[in-house]
Amino acid sequence: MNNNLGGDIPISLGFLRFLWYLNLHNNNFQGKLPLSFQNLSSIIGLDVGKNNLSDILPGWTSKLLDLRYLILRSNNFYGKIPTDICHPSIQVLNLAKNDITGNIPPCFGNFTAIITSYNSGKEEGPIYGGLSYEDIIIDDPKGYELTYSSTLDFLYSIDLSNNNISGEIPKELMNLHGLLSLNIAGNRLSGRIPDTIGKLDKLEFLDLSRNELAGHIPQSLSNLSFLSHLNLSFNDFSGRIPTGNQLRTLDDPSIYVGNNQLCGPPILKPCPGDTDSHDFHNNNEVEFYSDDEHVWFYAGIGPGLLVGFLGFCASLHFIPTWRYFYFHSVERFSDKIALSIALWRRRFQN
Incomplete structure (x- = not known):
């Protein structure tokens, strides 16, 4: 990790049958992922992010029965997301900043580890889930690099941002109840946000920006009581912005910028019928108050x-x-x- 290693990844690494964790993050490797990696039957974490690898997304990961952390971001992987990547044990999947096309496969709903968010029944001591406290995995679900070691077991994240993925957001994705971070920004996704997005009740980070999503923003979004980061900018959403619960704290207008048909707080554009309403008057009271104050001052x-x-x-x-x-x-x-x-x-x- 974080060296100046280059050339092809050695095929011989694929014959380390008892290897738990392989971190080649931030180097200058090029070429393809060795097919011998499908022999890493004990691997739990594989991180080859931030290299110059150019290959079709691997489908042989389904043979890695214990694989939980798969990070391929910031390379030149291309093609469609293979259904074989939808392995039940996956809890961190980062394919960001590649050249991936096609749709998000419905099989993402098969990530059983994320659905159940199992954190119980693990042995206490220096080893959790096969990775020791000294092992580090790098992920950037919030837009900047984060390192995890002892907190790995509590990380449930999917990052597909900055690719060329199209189609709609599959409703099966809404079954991942334990998901903490979902980043699918910077693609060509269309259609609507599923109305059942409120089922992702542990979600802390949600970025759907810079896509071609349209329609109303579901009111169920306000059910995400742990949400601390939200970005829906530069889509084609329309109608009233939902309010209530956690959304009251997410009052930055930049969350919704680039959606010209949205209306209501926290942006200043009123919805039809709001001009006489008490709520809209309150939100714009400061703007009108200064003019009224000047009139009464001069009149007196x-x-x-x-x-x-x-x-x-x-x-x-x-x-x-x-x-x-x-x-x-x-x-x-x-x-x-x-x-x-x-x-x-x-x-x-x-």
Whole structure:
């Protein structure tokens, strides 16, 4: 991991029958994945991310019965996602930043490990699920690299972002109840978000941005009570943005930017019939308040000056000492002004 190794990946690595974890992340390997890797019958984690590999996505992974962590991101893998990759034991699948085409296969609903999110029944001690605390796997479900070791057993993630995947989001994907992170941004996915997306009740990260998705955003999205990151930008969604529950905290308008037919909070575009509604008025109260404040301010200047002037005149009329002091001061001030003018004229004439 993180070396300057290059050339082809040695075929001999595929004959290490008792190898648990192979991490070739961030090197300069090229060529194809050796077919001998299908002999790694004990492998649990395989990470060849961030290399220059160019190959069809491997279908022989179905022979790796214990494989749980498969990271092929940031290479030049191409072709359709093979159904053989839908192995029940998979809990982390990262195929991001490749040249994958075709649809997301419905068999993604067969990831039993993600459905059940099993974290119980494991042995206590330095080894969890076959990987020791010293083993590290690198993943970037939230847009930046993260490393996992002792927390591996709690990671359930699918990242297919930045490929050329098309078609619709399969409804079978909504059966992965234990999924924590789903990133399918930067593809050519179309159709609607499945209404049953609320079934992914443990989801913390959801990125569907930069696709061709359309239709209404399902209200069930508000059922995702653990959601901390949401990005639906640059699609073709329409209608009212759902509200309530966790979505109240996700109030950044950039989440929905690039969807010109969306309306309602947190963006400033009202939905039809909202202009007279109390809710929309509250959301735009600050905008209107400043204009109203200026109107009332200027309207009150005239009466205020008049009342002040009348009060001043009344004080001079009823309080003799004020009247004497005022006119005496005015008289002295007038004399000073007259003297100053006379001196100035005299100086000017000379």
